[in-house]
Amino acid sequence: MSEQELGITESKEYATGDWYAEVVQKAKLADYAPMGGFIVTRPRGYALWEALQDRLDGWFKETGVTNAYFPMFIPESFLEREKDIVEGFDPEVAWVTHGGHDELEERLAVRPTSESIIAPFMAQWTRSHRDLPLRLNQWCSVVRWEATETKPFFRTKEFLWQEGHTAHEAEDEAWNETMLRLDQYERLFEDELAIPIMRGRKPEHDKFPGAHTTTTIEALMPDGKSVQSATSHYLGTSFAEAFDLTYTDEDEEERVAHTTSWGLSWRSLGALIMTHSDDQGLVLPPTIAPTQVAIVPIWQEDTKEEVLEYAEGIAGELEAAGISVDLDDRDERNPGFKFNEHELNGIPIRFEIGPHEVEDEEVTLVHRPDGESIVEDREDIAATVEAHFDDVYDKLYDAAAENLEENVREAESPPEILGTIGKHGGYVECGWCGDEACETVIKDEIAAEIVMCPLDRDEEPAQEECAICDDAAEETAYFARTY
Numbered sequence: 317m318s319e320q321e322l323g324i325t326e327s328k329e330y331a332t333g334d335w336y337a338e339v340v341q342k343a344k345l346a347d348y349a350p351m352g353g354f355i356v357t358r359p360r361g362y363a364l365w366e367a368l369q370d371r372l373d374g375w376f377k378e379t380g381v382t383n384a385y386f387p388m389f390i391p392e393s394f395l396e397r398e399k400d401i402v403e404g405f406d407p408e409v410a411w412v413t414h415g416g417h418d419e420l421e422e423r424l425a426v427r428p429t430s431e432s433i434i435a436p437f438m439a440q441w442t443r444s445h446r447d448l449p450l451r452l453n454q455w456c457s458v459v460r461w462e463a464t465e466t467k468p469f470f471r472t473k474e475f476l477w478q479e480g481h482t483a484h485e486a487e488d489e490a491w492n493e494t495m496l497r498l499d500q501y502e503r504l505f506e507d508e509l510a511i512p513i514m515r516g517r518k519p520e521h522d523k524f525p526g527a528h529t530t531t532t533i534e535a536l537m538p539d540g541k542s543v544q545s546a547t548s549h550y551l552g553t554s555f556a557e558a559f560d561l562t563y564t565d566e567d568e569e570e571r572v573a574h575t576t577s578w579g580l581s582w583r584s585l586g587a588l589i590m591t592h593s594d595d596q597g598l599v600l601p602p603t604i605a606p607t608q609v610a611i612v613p614i615w616q617e618d619t620k621e622e623v624l625e626y627a628e629g630i631a632g633e634l635e636a637a638g639i640s641v642d643l644d645d646r647d648e649r650n651p652g653f654k655f656n657e658h659e660l661n662g663i664p665i666r667f668e669i670g671p672h673e674v675e676d677e678e679v680t681l682v683h684r685p686d687g688e689s690i691v692e693d694r695e696d697i698a699a700t701v702e703a704h705f706d707d708v709y710d711k712l713y714d715a716a717a718e719n720l721e722e723n724v725r726e727a728e729s730p731p732e733i734l735g736t737i738g739k740h741g742g743y744v745e746c747g748w749c750g751d752e753a754c755e756t757v758i759k760d761e762i763a764a765e766i767v768m769c770p771l772d773r774d775e776e777p778a779q780e781e782c783a784i785c786d787d788a789a790e791e792t793a794y795f796a797r798t799y
C-alpha cells in the first residue's frame with residue numbers, strides 16, 4: 317500500500333459521514349458485508365468490543381448479575397403475548413418461515429430483543445420471594461430490519477449488544493436497579509471511553525414499548541448529533557403481568573414482580589470512534605486501546621544493534637508492567653511510514669528511539685491526539701508511561717467535554733430551535749408541554765427530536781411556557797439531531 321492509500325483522505329469537519337466510513341475501514345475495524353445492512357467486524361474492531369465488554373461484564377458480575385443465553389429465534393406466539401412489543405417492533409422483525417424445504421408450523425422471529433423469550437423463563441424460575449431478585453444478562457446479537465443506509469456500528473440490521481433482565485419484589489428495588497445500570501453505563505463512557513454524557517429520561521411517546529420509564533445516556537458527537545448510547549428501563553409490572561412473573565411473599569400472598577431491562581450495543585464503539593478520531597485516523601483512549609504503546613526504533617546500519625537492544629529492553633519492562641506494546645522493528649518500512657500507520661491505527665503513545673536516546677538514556681514519547689512530543693528518562697519508564705496515559709485520557713476527555721459544554725443552548729420559539737440546531741447542532745434546551753405534536757413541528761422541519769427530558773420528573777421546567785405552542789411547560793425537553 318502506498319502512503320496515500322494508507323492515509324485518510326476525507327475531512328472530519330467537512331464530510332463527517334465519509335470520513336467516519338474511511339476511518340473504520342482503513343483502521344481495519346470493519347468491512348461491509350455482501351448483504352446491505354450488515355458488517356464484518358475485523359479483529360481490531362472486535363478487540364475494542366471485547367475491551368468494553370470486559371469492563372461492563374466485570375461490573376455487572378460485581379453487582380449480582382449472572383450471564384445466560386437464550387435462543388436467537390422466538391416463536392411468534394411468544395412475541396404476541398406482549399402486544400406492546402409486537403406493535404413496537406413488528407415492521408422491523410425478520411422471520412424464519414422454512415426449515416430446510418419444510419414450511420414451519422409457526423413462524424420464528426429472529427430476536428429484535430429478548431424480553432418475550434426471557435420473561436416466561438424468569439416466571440418459571442420464580443416461585444417465592446426467596447428467588448428474587450433475579451438478575452440475568454446475555455451478550456448476543458439482535459436483528460432489526462431497518463431500511464436505512466449502513467453505517468458501521470451506528471446503523472446495521474444485526475448488531476451486538478448486551479441485554480440485562482431483572483425481576484424484583486418491590487418498585488423501589490427495581491427502580492434502584494434501573495439507576496445502577498445507568499450509572500454503570502455512564503461510568504463506562506466517562507471513565508473508559510473518555511466521553512462525557514448527558515443522562516435523562518425518554519419522553520413518554522418514545523420510551524421502550526411497555527416500559528414505565530426509559531432512561532438514557534446521550535453522547536454529543538463532534539458533528540453536533542446526539543447518540544443514544546445506552547438505555548435502562550424500569551418496566552413496572554406490565555411485563556410481569558403479561559408473562560405471569562409472580563411470586564409468593566412472606567405472608568404467602570401472590571404478588572407480581574417489578575422488572576427492568578437494560579442494554580448497551582456496539583453503537584458505543586461508533587461513538588468512541590466518532591468522538592476522538594481525526595483526519596490522521598483512529599484515536600483511542602489508552603484505557604481501551606488494544607495496543608497502548610508503539611515503539612519505533614530509528615537506526616542506521618551501524619547503530620541498529622544497540623538501538624534494537626535498547627528498545628527491546630524498554631518493551632520488556634513495559635510488558636512486565638501490564639502495558640500492551642508493539643515494538644515495530646520491521647526492516648522494510650521506514651520510520652515515517654510507521655509513524656503514519658500507528659497514527660492511523662490509533663495507538664495512544666508512540667516511542668521514538670534512536671542513537672541519541674540510547675546515548676542519553678532517554679525516550680522520546682509522542683501523544684497520538686495532538687502530536688505533543690516529550691523527552692523522558694529511561695529510568696522508571698513504566699510509571700512514566702502510566703502518567704502519560706492519564707494525560708492522553710484527559711486531553712481526549714477535555715476536548716469532548718468542551719464540545720458538550722459549548723453545545724447546550726436555550727431556545728424559546730420554533731424558529732429559534734430550528735435556527736440554533738440548524739446553525740450549531742448540539743442540544744437545544746426548552747420548555748415543553750409534553751405533547752408529541754409539538755415535537756413533530758420540529759421533527760418535520762429539521763429531523764431533530766426530543767432525545768431526553770430530565771430524570772427527575774419533578775424538576776422545574778427550564779422555561780414557563782412550551783417553546784413550540786406557548787401552553788404551560790410541564791418539563792424541559794432537549795432537542796437534537798440523532799444518529
Ligand SMILES: [Zn+2]
Pocket residue numbers: 748749750751754782783784785786787
Ligand atoms: Zn407544546
